[in-house]
Amino acid sequence: MSAQIIDGKAFAATVREKVAGHVARLKEENDITPGLAVVLVGEDPASQVYVRSKGKQTVEVGMNSYEHKLDVDTSEADLLALIDKLNNDPEVHGILVQLPLPGHLNEDLVINSIDPAKDVDGFHISNVGLLGTGQKSMVPCTPLGCLMMLRDHHGSLSGMDAVVIGRSNIVGKPMAQLLLGDSCTVTIAHSRTKDLPEVVKRADIVVAAVGRPEMVPGDWIKEGATVIDVGINRIDAPEKGEGKTRLVGDVHFESAAAVAGAITPVPGGVGPMTIACLLANTVTACCRANGLAEPEGLTA
Ligand code: NAP
Numbered sequence: 001m002s003a004q005i006i007d008g009k010a011f012a013a014t015v016r017e018k019v020a021g022h023v024a025r026l027k028e029e030n031d032i033t034p035g036l037a038v039v040l041v042g043e044d045p046a047s048q049v050y051v052r053s054k055g056k057q058t059v060e061v062g063m064n065s066y067e068h069k070l071d072v073d074t075s076e077a078d079l080l081a082l083i084d085k086l087n088n089d090p091e092v093h094g095i096l097v098q099l100p101l102p103g104h105l106n107e108d109l110v111i112n113s114i115d116p117a118k119d120v121d122g123f124h125i126s127n128v129g130l131l132g133t134g135q136k137s138m139v140p141c142t143p144l145g146c147l148m149m150l151r152d153h154h155g156s157l158s159g160m161d162a163v164v165i166g167r168s169n170i171v172g173k174p175m176a177q178l179l180l181g182d183s184c185t186v187t188i189a190h191s192r193t194k195d196l197p198e199v200v201k202r203a204d205i206v207v208a209a210v211g212r213p214e215m216v217p218g219d220w221i222k223e224g225a226t227v228i229d230v231g232i233n234r235i236d237a238p239e240k241g242e243g244k245t246r247l248v249g250d251v252h253f254e255s256a257a258a259v260a261g262a263i264t265p266v267p268g269g270v271g272p273m274t275i276a277c278l279l280a281n282t283v284t285a286c287c288r289a290n291g292l293a294e295p296e297g298l299t300a
Contacts, residue, residue: 003227003260006149012272015148017300019279020061022295026286027062035064035287036120036278037086041105042072047098054096059273064170065280072102079105080113080131081171093289094120094282117289120281123170128233131177131300137260138281139300143175145273146207146228147182147300153226153262158183163200165216166187166209171230178300187231196220208250218255227256229261230270 026032036058040051045208051067051288058065064242068082086092095118101107111119114125122239130137139147150157162184164174171253176188189199208216209230221227231250240246250267257263280298287294 003257004153004262005226005257005271006146006153006226006262006264007271008149008264008269009015011152012276013273015273015276016057016257017281018295018298019276019283022283022287022298023062026292028290030290033062033064033091033288034093034283035066035091035094036059036282037066037089037092039066039068039070039079039082039095039097041070041074041085041098042102044100045099049099054275054278057279061279063279064091066103073104076105076109077140077210079110083110083113087113087118092118093249093286094118096278098119118285118288120278120285122174122281126299128169128174131174131181132300134181135293137300138285139178140170140174140228141277141281142171142270142274143178144277144280144300145270146175146230147178148277148297149270149273150179150205150226150230150263151182151195156182157205157236160184160204161187161202162205162207163187163195163203164207165196165200166207168209168212171209173208175209175230179205179207181300183241209249213248214250216256218257218259221256223259223262225259227251227260228270229253229264229266232266232271232293240253240283 055065086095095114111123116124119138122138127137162179164172164176167188167190176186179186197220205226207228213233213235229249229251234245237244237246247267284294284299
């Protein structure tokens with residue numbers, strides 16, 4: 001293996017430390033405590049784990065955490081009424097509605113009812129438009145985490161060839177916008193892309209956000225490229241015992257690490273950065289809401 005491992009777990013700890021420092025200053029100098037409200041509808045086990053983890057980390061950096069757990073059959077009107085209340089609550093600086101929502105709720109409608117200034121997930125159409133036009137916005141957490149790691153590793157990304165595999169609204173598209181904003185030459189690949197291996201081979205930076213276990217092998221990667229693996233896939237691991245599983249990314253780690261210059265592991269790469277960036281977005285939103293200088297290095 002030749003690639004440098006980009007340690008997302010350690011990097012996320014430094015982001016959280018920065019956030020905690022800023023929260024402490026906001027409390028001391030301005031008597032303001034940033035607050036994050038997380039809304040969970042239903043009892044999806046994975047969502048429950050995420051929400052618990054978000055709440056715990058929010059409190060750990062000194063912010064207020066407000067958890068709203070609603071029944072699976074909550075009506076759209078009741079959910080919108082709660083969001084309206086949170087939009088108007090000055091103690092709440094960030095609002096996150098955990099996705100996916102139960103099928104009877106219109107996700108777009110719900111997300112677009114959040115005050116864009118409190119939309120710490122960055123999914124509101126106003127924030128999508130602001131990001132797309134290079135204006136100050138709330139930036140989606142996972143791609144923001146990827147950008148932070150890339151900037152930390154390379155310094156300037158200007159002029160680099162970047163290929164983003166995946167065009168989802170939550171990862172692929174905002175990732176591409178962020179890389180473009182940092183003056184990369186960006187290609188967005190997807191399931192209809194012709195000759196994907198050749199496309200990937202051109203890239204100085206590869207961001208894989210596909211959701212297919214180990215789809216990108218090392219022989220697609222240009223020597224020395226930086227590989228950011230967003231994928232989180234659970235696969236069978238009979239070598240660990242009967243019925244056991246393990247997590248892998250969208251990139252075949254061993255073969256890619258043999259040619260890449262740097263690579264994020266799964267787990268321990270992009271994953272931990274996502275919640276750290278949620279906390280960063282909340283402190284940024286709080287500063288903006290109060291007309292205060294926002295912390296440096298915590299947004300795009
Ligand atoms: P998604 O909405 O399912 O999008 C997947 C994208 O991959 C689509 O654009 C799809 O293309 C493309 N794709 C599928 N098969 C392909 C193929 N054979 N070749 C090229 N492109 C292909 O997924 P997502 O929400 O963006 O998530 C992607 C992965 O990231 C998942 O593993 C997810 O668990 C993980 N994730 C991790 C974090 C984190 O915190 N680390 C956060 C979010 C997501 P089409 O558009 O043409 O269908």
